[in-house]
Amino acid sequence: NAGVTQTPKFQVLKTGQSMTLQCAQDMNHNSMYWYRQDPGMGLRLIYYSASEGTTDKGEVPNGYNVSRLNKREFSLRLESAAPSQTSVYFCASSEIAGGIAGELFFGEGSRLTVL
Amino acid sequence: DQQVKQNSPSLSVQEGRISILNCDYTNSMFDYFLWYKKYPAEGPTFLISISSIKDKNEDGRFTVFLNKSAKHLSLHIVPSQPGDSAVYFCAASANNAGNMLTFGGGTRLMVKP
Numbered sequence: 001n002a003g004v005t006q007t008p009k010f011q012v013l014k015t016g017q018s019m020t021l022q023c024a025q026d027m028n029h030n031s032m033y034w035y036r037q038d039p040g041m042g043l044r045l046i047y048y049s050a051s052e053g054t055t056d057k058g059e060v061p062n063g064y065n066v067s068r069l070n071k072r073e074f075s076l077r078l079e080s081a082a083p084s085q086t087s088v089y090f091c092a093s094s095e096i097a098g099g100i101a102g103e104l105f106f107g108e109g110s111r112l113t114v115l
Numbered sequence: 116d117q118q119v120k121q122n123s124p125s126l127s128v129q130e131g132r133i134s135i136l137n138c139d140y141t142n143s144m145f146d147y148f149l150w151y152k153k154y155p156a157e158g159p160t161f162l163i164s165i166s167s168i169k170d171k172n173e174d175g176r177f178t179v180f181l182n183k184s185a186k187h188l189s190l191h192i193v194p195s196q197p198g199d200s201a202v203y204f205c206a207a208s209a210n211n212a213g214n215m216l217t218f219g220g221g222t223r224l225m226v227k228p
Contacts, residue, residue: 004158035218040124042117042204042218043159058215090158103149104216106158 002026004107006091012113013081021076021110023091031094032074033058033104034066036087043090049074081114088112118142119207121219128226134192136222138205141186145207149216150179150190153202162203163190195226 004025013019025032030051035043045058049068063085065077074093078085088111092104120139128134138148146167151159165172165179165188172179178191192199205219 040220042119042121042220043206043216044218045215048215059217092158103161103164104151104159106160108156108158 004091004093004105006089006107006110008110009108010111012115013078014115015082017081018077018079019081019112020078021089021091021112022073023075023107024073025091025093025105026072027093027095027105028071029093029095029105030071031096032068033092033094034064034074034076035090035092035106036060037090037109038087046076046089078112081112083114086112086114116141117220118145119205119217119219121203121205121222123222124220125223125225128195128224130197130226130228131194134190134195134199134224134226136190136192136203136205136224138188138190138219139186140188140207142207142209142217143186144209145217146210147208148179148181148188149206149208150177151204151206151218153204153221159204192224195224197226197228200224200226 007022033048034046044060047066049055052071067075088109091107094104149164150162152162153159181188202221204221206216
Protein backbone atom coordinates (compact mmCIF):
# COMPACT_ATOMS: atom_id res chain seq x y z
CA ASN A 1 0.00 0.00 0.00
CA ALA A 2 2.47 2.65 -1.24
CA GLY A 3 0.22 5.77 -1.45
CA VAL A 4 2.45 8.66 -2.54
CA THR A 5 6.08 7.86 -3.30
CA GLN A 6 8.78 10.50 -3.70
CA THR A 7 12.34 10.14 -4.93
CA PRO A 8 15.01 10.92 -3.97
CA LYS A 9 14.59 11.26 -0.21
CA PHE A 10 17.80 13.25 0.17
CA GLN A 11 19.82 15.33 -2.26
CA VAL A 12 22.68 17.79 -2.00
CA LEU A 13 23.24 20.16 -4.89
CA LYS A 14 25.65 22.93 -5.69
CA THR A 15 24.31 26.33 -6.67
CA GLY A 16 23.36 26.33 -10.34
CA GLN A 17 22.88 22.59 -10.68
CA SER A 18 19.58 21.16 -11.83
CA MET A 19 17.56 18.25 -10.59
CA THR A 20 14.13 16.68 -10.77
CA LEU A 21 12.06 15.40 -7.86
CA GLN A 22 9.81 12.52 -8.85
CA CYS A 23 6.41 11.73 -7.38
CA ALA A 24 3.98 8.91 -8.06
CA GLN A 25 0.66 8.00 -6.49
CA ASP A 26 -1.25 4.74 -6.75
CA MET A 27 -4.63 5.92 -5.44
CA ASN A 28 -6.01 6.97 -8.83
CA HIS A 29 -6.29 10.54 -7.58
CA ASN A 30 -7.03 13.37 -9.98
CA SER A 31 -5.09 16.14 -8.28
CA MET A 32 -1.43 16.35 -7.32
CA TYR A 33 0.61 19.00 -5.54
CA TRP A 34 4.12 20.05 -4.64
CA TYR A 35 4.72 21.82 -1.32
CA ARG A 36 7.83 23.01 0.41
CA GLN A 37 8.24 23.12 4.18
CA ASP A 38 10.47 25.65 5.84
CA PRO A 39 10.84 26.26 9.59
CA GLY A 40 8.03 28.45 10.93
CA MET A 41 6.51 28.82 7.46
CA GLY A 42 4.40 25.71 7.37
CA LEU A 43 3.83 24.15 3.98
CA ARG A 44 3.67 26.43 0.98
CA LEU A 45 2.23 25.37 -2.34
CA ILE A 46 4.68 25.52 -5.25
CA TYR A 47 2.63 24.06 -8.11
CA TYR A 48 -0.41 21.88 -8.47
CA SER A 49 -2.14 19.83 -11.10
CA ALA A 50 -5.91 19.73 -10.71
CA SER A 51 -6.20 16.98 -13.28
CA GLU A 52 -4.10 15.15 -15.82
CA GLY A 53 -2.90 17.56 -18.48
CA THR A 54 -3.17 20.72 -16.37
CA THR A 55 -0.72 22.51 -14.10
CA ASP A 56 -0.97 25.79 -12.24
CA LYS A 57 1.23 27.97 -10.09
CA GLY A 58 0.82 28.03 -6.37
CA GLU A 59 2.10 30.48 -3.80
CA VAL A 60 5.86 30.13 -4.43
CA PRO A 61 6.47 28.94 -8.04
CA ASN A 62 9.56 30.96 -8.91
CA GLY A 63 12.58 28.82 -9.75
CA TYR A 64 10.53 25.66 -10.33
CA ASN A 65 8.86 23.85 -13.19
CA VAL A 66 6.52 20.87 -13.11
CA SER A 67 5.32 18.14 -15.41
CA ARG A 68 2.20 16.04 -15.00
CA LEU A 69 3.51 13.06 -16.89
CA ASN A 70 0.32 11.02 -16.55
CA LYS A 71 -2.38 10.55 -13.95
CA ARG A 72 0.04 8.84 -11.57
CA GLU A 73 3.16 10.98 -11.85
CA PHE A 74 3.96 14.62 -11.12
CA SER A 75 7.56 15.83 -11.21
CA LEU A 76 9.17 19.01 -9.89
CA ARG A 77 12.26 20.42 -11.58
CA LEU A 78 14.79 22.92 -10.33
CA GLU A 79 16.58 24.27 -13.39
CA SER A 80 19.28 26.25 -11.56
CA ALA A 81 19.28 25.52 -7.86
CA ALA A 82 19.78 28.35 -5.35
CA PRO A 83 20.50 28.18 -1.60
CA SER A 84 17.02 29.65 -0.98
CA GLN A 85 15.61 26.41 -2.36
CA THR A 86 17.07 24.42 0.50
CA SER A 87 13.95 22.89 2.00
CA VAL A 88 11.92 19.76 2.52
CA TYR A 89 9.65 19.09 -0.43
CA PHE A 90 6.40 17.19 -0.16
CA CYS A 91 4.31 15.78 -2.94
CA ALA A 92 0.63 15.22 -2.24
CA SER A 93 -2.44 13.96 -4.01
CA SER A 94 -6.19 14.20 -3.55
CA GLU A 95 -9.28 12.69 -5.10
CA ILE A 96 -11.28 15.88 -5.37
CA ALA A 97 -10.14 18.05 -8.25
CA GLY A 98 -11.80 21.24 -7.14
CA GLY A 99 -14.73 23.00 -5.58
CA ILE A 100 -14.66 21.65 -2.06
CA ALA A 101 -11.55 21.14 0.01
CA GLY A 102 -10.69 17.60 0.91
CA GLU A 103 -8.06 15.45 2.43
CA LEU A 104 -4.57 15.47 0.95
CA PHE A 105 -2.31 12.44 1.06
CA PHE A 106 1.36 13.30 1.41
CA GLY A 107 4.55 11.52 0.53
CA GLU A 108 7.38 11.17 3.04
CA GLY A 109 9.24 14.20 1.77
CA SER A 110 12.49 14.94 -0.03
CA ARG A 111 15.16 16.89 1.83
CA LEU A 112 17.11 19.11 -0.53
CA THR A 113 20.22 21.07 0.41
CA VAL A 114 21.71 23.59 -1.99
CA LEU A 115 25.26 24.66 -1.18
CA ASP B 116 1.59 38.07 5.25
CA GLN B 117 0.55 34.68 6.58
CA GLN B 118 -3.20 34.11 6.30
CA VAL B 119 -3.11 31.19 8.73
CA LYS B 120 -1.10 31.56 11.91
CA GLN B 121 -0.21 29.23 14.70
CA ASN B 122 1.30 31.52 17.27
CA SER B 123 2.65 28.84 19.58
CA PRO B 124 5.61 27.06 18.01
CA SER B 125 5.63 24.47 20.78
CA LEU B 126 3.47 23.07 23.55
CA SER B 127 4.32 20.66 26.35
CA VAL B 128 1.60 18.69 28.13
CA GLN B 129 1.52 15.92 30.70
CA GLU B 130 0.13 12.55 29.62
CA GLY B 131 -3.59 12.29 30.39
CA ARG B 132 -4.18 16.02 30.38
CA ILE B 133 -5.80 18.11 27.67
CA SER B 134 -3.77 19.55 24.78
CA ILE B 135 -5.15 22.68 23.14
CA LEU B 136 -3.60 23.83 19.90
CA ASN B 137 -4.69 27.16 18.48
CA CYS B 138 -4.91 28.62 15.00
CA ASP B 139 -5.95 32.06 13.74
CA TYR B 140 -6.79 33.09 10.20
CA THR B 141 -7.32 36.38 8.45
CA ASN B 142 -9.07 35.45 5.19
CA SER B 143 -12.83 35.66 5.71
CA MET B 144 -13.33 33.58 2.53
CA PHE B 145 -11.93 30.47 4.21
CA ASP B 146 -14.77 28.03 4.74
CA TYR B 147 -13.07 24.71 5.40
CA PHE B 148 -10.43 23.96 7.97
CA LEU B 149 -8.25 20.93 8.54
CA TRP B 150 -5.66 19.73 11.00
CA TYR B 151 -2.71 17.62 9.92
CA LYS B 152 -0.28 15.74 12.12
CA LYS B 153 3.35 15.18 11.21
CA TYR B 154 5.89 12.84 12.72
CA PRO B 155 9.61 13.33 12.00
CA ALA B 156 10.76 12.00 8.62
CA GLU B 157 7.17 11.38 7.55
CA GLY B 158 4.67 13.31 5.51
CA PRO B 159 1.75 15.08 7.17
CA THR B 160 -1.37 12.98 7.69
CA PHE B 161 -4.92 14.23 7.87
CA LEU B 162 -6.37 14.32 11.37
CA ILE B 163 -9.71 16.11 11.46
CA SER B 164 -11.61 18.81 9.60
CA ILE B 165 -14.49 21.21 10.05
CA SER B 166 -16.72 23.12 7.71
CA SER B 167 -17.57 26.74 8.40
CA ILE B 168 -21.23 25.82 8.83
CA LYS B 169 -20.31 23.99 12.04
CA ASP B 170 -18.69 25.16 15.23
CA LYS B 171 -17.52 21.80 16.50
CA ASN B 172 -16.44 18.46 15.10
CA GLU B 173 -15.43 15.50 17.22
CA ASP B 174 -13.56 12.32 16.36
CA GLY B 175 -12.60 10.18 19.33
CA ARG B 176 -10.06 12.03 21.44
CA PHE B 177 -9.83 14.87 18.95
CA THR B 178 -12.23 17.83 18.77
CA VAL B 179 -11.93 20.88 16.59
CA PHE B 180 -13.73 24.09 17.54
CA LEU B 181 -14.37 26.93 15.13
CA ASN B 182 -15.15 30.51 16.14
CA LYS B 183 -15.89 32.32 12.90
CA SER B 184 -16.44 35.72 14.44
CA ALA B 185 -12.98 35.57 16.01
CA LYS B 186 -11.46 33.80 12.99
CA HIS B 187 -10.06 31.25 15.37
CA LEU B 188 -10.01 27.49 15.57
CA SER B 189 -8.58 25.13 18.09
CA LEU B 190 -7.79 21.44 18.34
CA HIS B 191 -8.41 19.70 21.65
CA ILE B 192 -6.83 16.35 22.41
CA VAL B 193 -8.25 14.58 25.46
CA PRO B 194 -6.63 12.67 27.02
CA SER B 195 -3.20 13.36 25.57
CA GLN B 196 -0.93 10.40 24.95
CA PRO B 197 2.84 10.23 24.33
CA GLY B 198 2.09 8.99 20.79
CA ASP B 199 0.41 12.33 20.11
CA SER B 200 3.82 14.01 20.23
CA ALA B 201 4.20 15.47 16.74
CA VAL B 202 3.96 18.71 14.80
CA TYR B 203 0.38 19.81 14.13
CA PHE B 204 -0.47 21.98 11.15
CA CYS B 205 -3.66 23.94 10.80
CA ALA B 206 -4.85 24.47 7.19
CA ALA B 207 -7.68 26.38 5.55
CA SER B 208 -9.24 26.71 2.14
CA ALA B 209 -11.87 28.75 0.33
CA ASN B 210 -14.71 26.98 -1.46
CA ASN B 211 -13.79 28.40 -4.83
CA ALA B 212 -10.13 27.44 -4.51
CA GLY B 213 -10.41 23.67 -4.67
CA ASN B 214 -7.88 21.95 -2.50
CA MET B 215 -5.53 24.89 -2.39
CA LEU B 216 -4.83 24.65 1.28
CA THR B 217 -3.09 27.44 3.14
CA PHE B 218 -1.10 26.07 6.06
CA GLY B 219 -0.05 27.57 9.35
CA GLY B 220 3.52 27.33 10.57
CA GLY B 221 2.87 24.36 12.83
CA THR B 222 2.93 23.68 16.58
CA ARG B 223 5.20 21.03 18.04
CA LEU B 224 3.33 19.11 20.74
CA MET B 225 5.29 17.16 23.33
CA VAL B 226 3.32 14.86 25.61
CA LYS B 227 5.37 13.82 28.61
CA PRO B 228 4.76 10.42 30.22
